[in-house]
Amino acid sequence: MSYDVVVIGAGPGGYVCAIKAAQLGLKTAIVEKRATLGGTCLNVGCIPSKALLHASEVYAEASHGFDALGVTVGKPKLDLGKMMAHKQSVIDANTGGVAFLMKKNRIDSFTGSGKVLAAGKVEITAADGAKQVLETKNIVIATGSDVAGIPGVDVAFDEKVIVSSTGALALEKVPANMIVVGAGVIGSELGSVWSRLGAKVTIVEFLDKVLGPMDGEVSKQFQKLMEKQGVTYKLGAKVTGVKKSGKGATVTFEPVKGGKAETLAADVVLVAAGRRPYTEGLGLAEAGVVLDKQGRVEINDHWQSNVAGIYAIGDVVKGPMLAHKAEDEGVAVAEILAGQAGHVNFDVIPGVVYTQPEVASVGKTEEELKAAGIEYKVGKFGFNANGRARAMLHTDGFVKILACARTDRVLGGHILGFGAGEMIHEIAVLMEFGGSSEDLGRTCHAHPTMSEAVREAALATFAKPLHM
Numbered sequence: 001m002s003y004d005v006v007v008i009g010a011g012p013g014g015y016v017c018a019i020k021a022a023q024l025g026l027k028t029a030i031v032e033k034r035a036t037l038g039g040t041c042l043n044v045g046c047i048p049s050k051a052l053l054h055a056s057e058v059y060a061e062a063s064h065g066f067d068a069l070g071v072t073v074g075k076p077k078l079d080l081g082k083m084m085a086h087k088q089s090v091i092d093a094n095t096g097g098v099a100f101l102m103k104k105n106r107i108d109s110f111t112g113s114g115k116v117l118a119a120g121k122v123e124i125t126a127a128d129g130a131k132q133v134l135e136t137k138n139i140v141i142a143t144g145s146d147v148a149g150i151p152g153v154d155v156a157f158d159e160k161v162i163v164s165s166t167g168a169l170a171l172e173k174v175p176a177n178m179i180v181v182g183a184g185v186i187g188s189e190l191g192s193v194w195s196r197l198g199a200k201v202t203i204v205e206f207l208d209k210v211l212g213p214m215d216g217e218v219s220k221q222f223q224k225l226m227e228k229q230g231v232t233y234k235l236g237a238k239v240t241g242v243k244k245s246g247k248g249a250t251v252t253f254e255p256v257k258g259g260k261a262e263t264l265a266a267d268v269v270l271v272a273a274g275r276r277p278y279t280e281g282l283g284l285a286e287a288g289v290v291l292d293k294q295g296r297v298e299i300n301d302h303w304q305s306n307v308a309g310i311y312a313i314g315d316v317v318k319g320p321m322l323a324h325k326a327e328d329e330g331v332a333v334a335e336i337l338a339g340q341a342g343h344v345n346f347d348v349i350p351g352v353v354y355t356q357p358e359v360a361s362v363g364k365t366e367e368e369l370k371a372a373g374i375e376y377k378v379g380k381f382g383f384n385a386n387g388r389a390r391a392m393l394h395t396d397g398f399v400k401i402l403a404c405a406r407t408d409r410v411l412g413g414h415i416l417g418f419g420a421g422e423m424i425h426e427i428a429v430l431m432e433f434g435g436s437s438e439d440l441g442r443t444c445h446a447h448p449t450m451s452e453a454v455r456e457a458a459l460a461t462f463a464k465p466l467h468m
């Protein structure tokens with residue numbers, strides 16, 4: 001069999017690359033070793049976590065949020081089995097949707113483990129050991145990432161008591177208490193889920209702030225709101241041991257600045273200390289493909305590895321490990337292979353944490369601008385002064401806009417608040433067009449909307465907000 005492109009890995013990077021390549025007229029195949037398509041994102045990542053985040057948010061709101069609105073309901077009862085069934089039906093609908101899209105776009109989909117024999121040759125090994133080789137002009141490696149564990153610590157995941165995100169998405173009962181290692185994105189989202197469902201959650205984090213790369217002010221306020229919801233943090237604490245103990249497990253950590261170690265016990269320990277690029281079994285060393293120091297496929301500006309005809313995208317290459325970043329790289333590579341100009345603007349990749357309230361960010365943080373010596377202006381507006389937020393009792397959080405002091409060009413936007421993940425995109429579009437805070441502040445916004453707070457923050461950047 002001979003193709004223009006063979007994509008290895010059917011996550012958001014790989015399957016989107018395959019669709020775009022097929023749309024551009026390239027004969028395309030995709031190889032996936034999981035039984036279902038969609039990768040980490042659809043099977044054990046973005047989609048199932050959002051299903052549980054939404055369901056647990058509704059549960060929490062019904063438990064203590066309806067009363068103030070004049071809606072009296074009895075104490076809600078949790079049916080965890082049904083909640084998990086909801087999650088599974090969302091996964092099935094989405095993975096099935098990707099399989100449909102492969103057929104619709106006439107992409108040949110192979111189930112099995114892909115291995116690069118050399119440029120132009122991909123071997124597929126099916127679950128029963130049967131092998132076949134595809135000939136292709138180009139190979140796109142989109143094999144994603146896997147759980148990293150904790151650097152320097154031996155973690156024996158059993159996915160029941162000591163769990164990664166995968167186990168934390170499938171617990172059979174709500175633990176009385178849970179320790180989370182890492183106050184990053186997974187720790188915050190899945191810690192939130194189990195905390196809302198009734199677990200006492202303690203998050204142990206190496207850094208002295210939560211959500212590491214996020215804007216400092218946002219991160220501080222977010223921590224306070226999570227604490228109000230019942231989450232406990234141990235910051236500046238380096239986890240040095242995670243061990244099974246009786247029916248539960250213990251976590252040992254020591255202050256990063258030095259001092260006495262402490263050990264806490266819990267029913268379940270979620271280790272969410274990062275992910276690593278996944279290249280096992282791909283035969284990259286034999287094919288001569290160079291990896292960087294972090295084990296990612298090294299690529300040039302056109303996502304090409306050091307071997308002609310072998311490209312790589314998504315979590316397995318540099319950049320943020322985000323589904324939409326992988327998708328955009330997939331599109332760009334397909335365009336390049338079709339002779340077009342593929343491009344991704346890495347300065348405008350939004351990041352969203354789907355807690356309640358949500359955290360959303362695009363562009364530079366205040367800390368990054370300071371470190372780069374760029375003079376900037378800040379405009380802020382709190383949701384407590386926004387009519388729609390008051391009407392919905394979602395007044396926590398604020399919008400923060402950072403613009404160049406000289407040109408007023410918007411360099412970053414940060415939102416902590418209900419629906420932040422939707423609102424961030426108007427700042428992203430503005431930044432794509434090189435827009436200024438004045439452009440945003442002079443754009444008419446519908447009333448009453450949460451988005452008016454984004455406009456007010458823009459007004460606060462170049463002039464004065466109207467409602468504060």
Ligand code: FAD
Nearest residue numbers: 009011012013033039040045046114144314315321322323
């Ligand atoms: P993946 O989605 O990892 O897909 C790679 C695929 O390649 C896998 O299906 C794998 O089985 C397959 N594969 C690997 N090796 C081979 C081989 N040799 N042969 C054949 N197939 C192979 N990102 C967001 O943007 N938003 C979110 O809300 C979000 N939530 C997340 C929640 C969790 C719990 C986790 C773990 C991650 C989340 N992410 C989120 C990150 C997101 O899932 C990844 O950034 C994204 O899936 C990366 O896409 P990818 O295509 O590069 O790789």
Ligand code: NAI
Nearest residue numbers: 182183184185186187205206238239272273274275321352
């Ligand atoms: P992360 O990098 O976001 O956070 C890991 C945290 O663990 C860091 O804050 C780090 O300081 C801490 N840590 C590391 N070693 C430690 C130790 N020994 N002791 C204490 N703390 C330690 O990684 P996470 O949460 O595992 O997520 C992995 C990837 O998945 C992220 O890159 C993220 O982009 C992606 N993801 C994205 C989501 C989204 O976009 N909403 C949701 C979930 C995951």
